[in-house]
Amino acid sequence: MELADKLRQKIDNKTKPLGALGKLEKLAFQVGRVQNTLSPTLQNPTIVVFAGDHGIAQAGVSAYPQEVTYQMVLNFLRGGAAINVFCRQNHLALHIVDAGVKQDFQPQNNLIIAKAGYGTRNFLHKKAMSKQELDFCLAKGAEIVKKIAENGCNVIGFGEMGIGNTSAASMLMSYLCNLPLEKCVGKGTGVSEERFLQKIQVLQKAQNLHQNLSEPLDILQTFAGFEMVQMCGAMLEAYRQNMLILVDGFIATSVFLVAKFLEPTIQQNAIFCHQSSEAGHKLMLDFLQAEPLLHLDMRLGEGTGCAVAFPIIQSAVNFLNEMASFESAGVSKQEA
Amino acid sequence: MELADKLRQKIDNKTKPLGALGKLEKLAFQVGRVQNTLSPTLQNPTIVVFAGDHGIAQAGVSAYPQEVTYQMVLNFLRGGAAINVFCRQNHLALHIVDAGVKQDFQPQNNLIIAKAGYGTRNFLHKKAMSKQELDFCLAKGAEIVKKIAENGCNVIGFGEMGIGNTSAASMLMSYLCNLPLEKCVGKGTGVSEERFLQKIQVLQKAQNLHQNLSEPLDILQTFAGFEMVQMCGAMLEAYRQNMLILVDGFIATSVFLVAKFLEPTIQQNAIFCHQSSEAGHKLMLDFLQAEPLLHLDMRLGEGTGCAVAFPIIQSAVNFLNEMASFESAGVSKQEA
Numbered sequence: 001m002e003l004a005d006k007l008r009q010k011i012d013n014k015t016k017p018l019g020a021l022g023k024l025e026k027l028a029f030q031v032g033r034v035q036n037t038l039s040p041t042l043q044n045p046t047i048v049v050f051a052g053d054h055g056i057a058q059a060g061v062s063a064y065p066q067e068v069t070y071q072m073v074l075n076f077l078r079g080g081a082a083i084n085v086f087c088r089q090n091h092l093a094l095h096i097v098d099a100g101v102k103q104d105f106q107p108q109n110n111l112i113i114a115k116a117g118y119g120t121r122n123f124l125h126k127k128a129m130s131k132q133e134l135d136f137c138l139a140k141g142a143e144i145v146k147k148i149a150e151n152g153c154n155v156i157g158f159g160e161m162g163i164g165n166t167s168a169a170s171m172l173m174s175y176l177c178n179l180p181l182e183k184c185v186g187k188g189t190g191v192s193e194e195r196f197l198q199k200i201q202v203l204q205k206a207q208n209l210h211q212n213l214s215e216p217l218d219i220l221q222t223f224a225g226f227e228m229v230q231m232c233g234a235m236l237e238a239y240r241q242n243m244l245i246l247v248d249g250f251i252a253t254s255v256f257l258v259a260k261f262l263e264p265t266i267q268q269n270a271i272f273c274h275q276s277s278e279a280g281h282k283l284m285l286d287f288l289q290a291e292p293l294l295h296l297d298m299r300l301g302e303g304t305g306c307a308v309a310f311p312i313i314q315s316a317v318n319f320l321n322e323m324a325s326f327e328s329a330g331v332s333k334q335e336a
Numbered sequence: 337m338e339l340a341d342k343l344r345q346k347i348d349n350k351t352k353p354l355g356a357l358g359k360l361e362k363l364a365f366q367v368g369r370v371q372n373t374l375s376p377t378l379q380n381p382t383i384v385v386f387a388g389d390h391g392i393a394q395a396g397v398s399a400y401p402q403e404v405t406y407q408m409v410l411n412f413l414r415g416g417a418a419i420n421v422f423c424r425q426n427h428l429a430l431h432i433v434d435a436g437v438k439q440d441f442q443p444q445n446n447l448i449i450a451k452a453g454y455g456t457r458n459f460l461h462k463k464a465m466s467k468q469e470l471d472f473c474l475a476k477g478a479e480i481v482k483k484i485a486e487n488g489c490n491v492i493g494f495g496e497m498g499i500g501n502t503s504a505a506s507m508l509m510s511y512l513c514n515l516p517l518e519k520c521v522g523k524g525t526g527v528s529e530e531r532f533l534q535k536i537q538v539l540q541k542a543q544n545l546h547q548n549l550s551e552p553l554d555i556l557q558t559f560a561g562f563e564m565v566q567m568c569g570a571m572l573e574a575y576r577q578n579m580l581i582l583v584d585g586f587i588a589t590s591v592f593l594v595a596k597f598l599e600p601t602i603q604q605n606a607i608f609c610h611q612s613s614e615a616g617h618k619l620m621l622d623f624l625q626a627e628p629l630l631h632l633d634m635r636l637g638e639g640t641g642c643a644v645a646f647p648i649i650q651s652a653v654n655f656l657n658e659m660a661s662f663e664s665a666g667v668s669k670q671e672a
Contacts, residue, residue: 023633068668074666082655083474089654193511295631300357308648312632314643
């Protein structure tokens with residue numbers, strides 16, 4: 001009997017009505033298949049948050065000034081942000097990566113310095129980064145994950161911080177899903193109606209400038225932030241290491257789109273942790289035919305969706321490993 | 337300034353865009369209001385599972401034979417059921433109550449014997465229980481919760497086990513929400529199409545027999561199981577003790593409907609943990625204007641929705657208590 005059949009049988013023989021654990025059953029099945037075992041485990045779960053600045057932030061697309069990227073990284077390093085709280089709660093290791101913040105940080109615990117530059121260029125005028133910077137970021141992201149895998153981690157989630165990066169994500173989405181910008185642009189961290197219209201205009205202008213893009217890596221180089229490219233390299237390496245990949249919200253999913261174009265089977269390792277309230281995220285998930293675990297109207301980034309969803313994934317693994325079967329518990333099965 | 341305003345301010349000053357934690361923010365606000373504090377805590381969280389047998393099970397409304405109630409209680413007591421797994425994972429205390437199972441149990445740890453009888457009567461022929469049994473169950477449920485509250489618990493979830501009890505819940509729903517049976521009947525633990533039609537017919541017959549019911553307690557006495565009435569008494573006592581009340585799926589919500597008719601303000605303490613895939617649950621939640629936390633297509637009962645959702649509630653409390661404010665973290669606020 002194939003492992004898939006054995007997994008299905010193990011799930012169905014648990015003391016519950018057939019299918020009664022819903023998405024937890026699908027999740028248990030997926031995790032078992034990825035790990036090629038009837039008794040999967042989640043080892044050293046880890047969140048990596050990549051941070052970087054965006055040239056496009058100068059075009060007034062965000063509700064926050066650009067220095068918030070730097071300030072929030074300091075907040076991560078001091079343990080005061082939402083992602084810190086949720087990682088502590090759920091016993092997730094947390095690493096912060098300076099992928100390209102405008103300011104420099106003192107070396108310190110939990111900070112990985114992988115700076116590709118002091119923010120990207122403004123894609124209203126030119127490509128966000130050079131080919132060399134792109135390659136550096138892909139390699140750095142991979143290197144970071146490889147080290148984490150060597151420490152025994154088999155489940156990894158990725159977060160980001162970068163003022164302006166919902167704009168970058170909207171561009172990736174528009175090109176890769178072949179959707180008009182209006183469907184891909186949301187209010188990000190909460191811009192006003194006026195600024196929202198301005199954001200669409202700005203991005204439309206950028207789209208007019210960068211035509212005839214079709215290669216995923218070219219699209220990435222043109223619009224993404226350093227933190228997004230490092231996340232892309234990280235996702236690809238996580239797949240090579242056969243880790244479970246926790247996908248967060250709008251920005252992380254736009255990066256996942258690129259990773260999937262480069263590595264079409266990566267999705268078998270991906271768990272879509274939540275559906276963001278950022279307009280467009282649902283469309284991206286639909287495009288991927290992905291079913292998100294949580295619908296909590298969150299739109300914070302930082303990997304918070306992954307961290308909050310983690311206990312649900314643990315529940316899926318635990319029921320598979322710990323629940324009694326009808327036979328072992330002496331419970332009568334469903335009547336025909 | 338009122339506590340509600342202070343809570344709103346505290347939430348809004350956390351280092352995140354306004355509203356970016358979505359339902360977690362609403363939850364933190366609710367918990368703070370219930371506990372009348374800016375720094376709420378979840379103390380000794382507990383799940384109580386009430387079990388009882390139903391006379392209506394003899395009418396062939398379930399996919400499982402009636403003795404599964406007894407067998408599953410044994411499974412709970414041995415730690416092999418889904419609710420055991422999720423309570424262990426999330427450090428929730430678990431109590432099992434024999435509210436009226438057909439068979440007797442040996443006294444043992446974690447089993448509370450509160451037997452009102454050896455199963456209810458078949459409501460196809462007469463009321464499920466006497467007024468005396470109803471009162472006994474309401475009092476027992478309250479007594480159990482009071483003791484748990486005395487041990488310092490301030491958040492409690494309720495589960496149930498009783499073959500046939502989705503039928504009882506459908507009856508409560510139909511009378512209390514004033515909805516036709518077809519909208520209130522689902523496939524329970526997974527009956528076949530044929531048995532599903534039979535279930536509707538059976539319940540229609542019962543509805544024809546029991547006309548002119550309008551008092552919630554009368555409806556409860558007519559259709560509910562002992563485990564459901566004890567849960568009702570338990571919810572009412574949890575409210576008197578100002579505990580947070582975790583509401584599970586279809587059956588628990590039907591019981592909550594009764595509790596709310598008796599105590600209209602009880603909902604301020606209630607957290608609706610998930611939306612069951614049992615048809616009808618969504619309609620009941622709509623009737624209550626309740627927003628469930630999880631949508632995982634679960635339909636298992638036992639309080640499993642409460643146990644799986646618990647970490648999300650903890651996340652809400654934790655961000656409120658632990659996240660830095662814009663001021664304390666030195667992060668620039670949103671631009672006007």
